[in-house]
Amino acid sequence: MTTPWPYPRWIAHRGAGKLAPENTLAAFRLGAQHGYRMFECDAKLSSDGVPFLMHDATLNRTTNGRGTGGDLPWSQLAQLDAGSWHSRSHAGEPLPTLENLARYCIANGFLLNIEIKPTPGTEATTGKVVGEHAARLWQGQAVPPLFSSFQPGALEGAKATAPHIPRALLLDTLWEGWADVAQRLGCVAIVCNHALWDTALVAQVKGLGMRTLSYTVNDDWAAQRLIALGTDGIITDRVDFFSPATA
Template identity: 65%
Template sequence: MTTLAPWPYPRWVAHRGAGKLAPENTLSAFRLGAQYGYRFFECDAKLSKDGVLFLMHDAELERTTNGHGTGSDLTMGEIAQLDAGSWHSRAYAGEQLPTLEALARWCLANQLQLNVEIKPTPGQELETGRACGALMNRIWPQDRTPPLFTSFKPASLQGAKEVAPHIPRGLLVDKLADGTGDIDLQTALDLGCSAMVLNHELWTAELVTKVHAAGLHCSSYTVNDAWAAQRLIDLGTDGIITDRVDLFSPAQTGPGL
């Protein structure tokens, strides 16, 4: 059995800033999450046409901006002109999609922690991971708790590992492997991951024990119900990503939601 290292991050993670209470992946969302007391934030990062990392979940622009087509086909200057708030509510009309650097510097200035989901446009998996690693090498102080890189794409985690091997990595998993009823733990181990981040419904006591025994931490997305959060706490998992920053207090560290 491998010894499980201490987990340097808070249990509660605010999804895309403030979940659904503000337009996702905008600075307004992260500020709102901080107002609810959250200290650890998840975001999605991808590359613009001119190689700048910006925040957006989807490859396509239509759902969360007034733009059209693929976000990575635009330069950062063009992306910055998009309205990324009106889709959510009139209160956020004109909100911009920030760069990952802007969010990281905001986190540093406010003593907050950051989970960067490397969310590459298809075909840019390796280079997006490398770009994330290079950015954090440049701006994130060595004496601060490092950000956490996560991705569904092993190639993106490999790229981050090549450039910034000291920054912890977590493999995201949405479903069990076909025919085995198990998770792809070996891929996470081959990538030198510190965590596996599963669809919360997949965790069982047996899986938690297996992952912990391999020396990896157990985190979950996206947990929006009290019963689900309590189940994960009872199972002994380490991290909970939630949209419901208004429902869960980040001060909660144990049973008794």
């Protein structure tokens, strides 16, 4: 039997896609202005164990820092400019902690998909710490965040410290044994590269009692195909194009 599903179909990728510097509070505010009420973010750990938002292992692309983000303590990461790379209007935008984003989402009734994005080699630890923080931050909330990760070890870690927070396995290919791993981890959803979904795969995943989500869907034809297939969630950069009110 498929689990109850409190999350909307449309999810804003990294806050507002490419319209604002990804994984910053400015992006989540902009996504909300476009009517989105669920967001996807990436969470990793500083060297002193603070979960913060960043996609890449290295700082180079989305901040004025250099090197591996997870090698620095939060006191140094907090000083970085995570907005100038995007546009002058966002110059000085800081990296947020997961706690910063959690408080924003909870205060506004927004929902969150936390992709656990470990610095390579820290999969289990990152999952455990993100799990601990999320369990504390969302304590007493009616709808918890949804964890996802490409790394089974990260999901295993999150399961150990926050077993009540739902988990989803991310797939960019259908590697051998993925379904068994998802079941072992107690996943409630599979999040695929949208091109992987077809009638047979949707039926297989739903037959396992899991939901079907897609990343990153930026074209109308792709969204319509996924809706016709009966999938459950669409992660998009195009918050300015797709209305989250669309059925």
